[in-house]
Amino acid sequence: MEAPLQQLHDPLFEQHDVTLWVKREDLLHPTISGNKWRKLKYNLQEARQQQHDTLLTFGGAYSNQIAAVAAAGQEFGFKTIGMIRGEEHLPLNPTLGFSAAAGMELHYVSREMYRKKQDPEYLEQLSLQFDQPYIIPEGGTNALAVKGCTEIVTDIAIEYDYVCCACGTGGTLAGIIAGLDGEKQVLGFPALKGGEFLKEEIEQLILNYNGQKYSNWQLITEYHFGGYAKVKPELLEFILAFQAKHNLPLEPIYTGKMFYGIIDLIRKGYFPKGSRIIAIHTGGLQGNAGFKERLGLDV
Numbered sequence: 001m002e003a004p005l006q007q008l009h010d011p012l013f014e015q016h017d018v019t020l021w022v023k024r025e026d027l028l029h030p031t032i033s034g035n036k037w038r039k040l041k042y043n044l045q046e047a048r049q050q051q052h053d054t055l056l057t058f059g060g061a062y063s064n065q066i067a068a069v070a071a072a073g074q075e076f077g078f079k080t081i082g083m084i085r086g087e088e089h090l091p092l093n094p095t096l097g098f099s100a101a102a103g104m105e106l107h108y109v110s111r112e113m114y115r116k117k118q119d120p121e122y123l124e125q126l127s128l129q130f131d132q133p134y135i136i137p138e139g140g141t142n143a144l145a146v147k148g149c150t151e152i153v154t155d156i157a158i159e160y161d162y163v164c165c166a167c168g169t170g171g172t173l174a175g176i177i178a179g180l181d182g183e184k185q186v187l188g189f190p191a192l193k194g195g196e197f198l199k200e201e202i203e204q205l206i207l208n209y210n211g212q213k214y215s216n217w218q219l220i221t222e223y224h225f226g227g228y229a230k231v232k233p234e235l236l237e238f239i240l241a242f243q244a245k246h247n248l249p250l251e252p253i254y255t256g257k258m259f260y261g262i263i264d265l266i267r268k269g270y271f272p273k274g275s276r277i278i279a280i281h282t283g284g285l286q287g288n289a290g291f292k293e294r295l296g297l298d299v
């Protein structure tokens, strides 16, 4: 399993004298997608070592994390439990249908209850209710996930100046920054509003991982398109054109917004001449089936 580098070509890049490569983490595994695979790797080892036979995680109805944990459980021999935010809707959407087919037991929790997902008392209660599962937080981010994400950059064999990555919880970006240990410039593209809060969270994740504080990174907060899972026609048009031009599949929640941002920054002359940029394709393409269904769109 590896993530090949794909170079993208566009007269715009020549005009601004930059090169852009995509690290195809989406190709790491057919169903445990991209960064979720990186985040799960050491967690699965830990779960096995602690002799858990069940994984429990949290997510919304279209969550990449839910689908990835369901697939990982099936492949590596764990039972899986998904705590799903909101009410059950039948028939199951493509994400939950996939997860159930992979053997995941789905439990629906009210939005109010779901907000307790990090509350120690609630986690203790779940632990008793489901016979001591290995609990993985929403989005998959914990210290072992950060460790796994350092490996996104430690195997890059070409010379480059910038790494770009989409952010949800920021766990993936924290791993990338820690993996580079002060080298290169790292740009994070939050898929949600509230970049300032996220910056502190990422600093804390890195600090917990290796005790370091780095200054070679920043969040580019202008490309969230209204917030998490919000899309605008402009974004969908961009994604369709981009996919057709570069033969590279994107999704509108994370990677679409990041590439929109990167192209816009190139157009605005943000990157110095000669810059070599690597964009991380974090995967998440399973979500597109649900998107098509909800919006009648062909992304």
Ligand SMILES: *Cc1c(COP(=O)(O)O)cnc(C)c1O
Binding pocket: 034, 035, 036, 064, 065, 139, 141, 166, 167, 168, 169, 170, 171, 172, 173, 254, 255, 282, 283, 284, 285
């Ligand atoms: C979960 C996810 C992210 C966000 O990762 P964080 O570590 O939470 O920042 C980015 N891209 C895709 C495709 C994802 O599924």
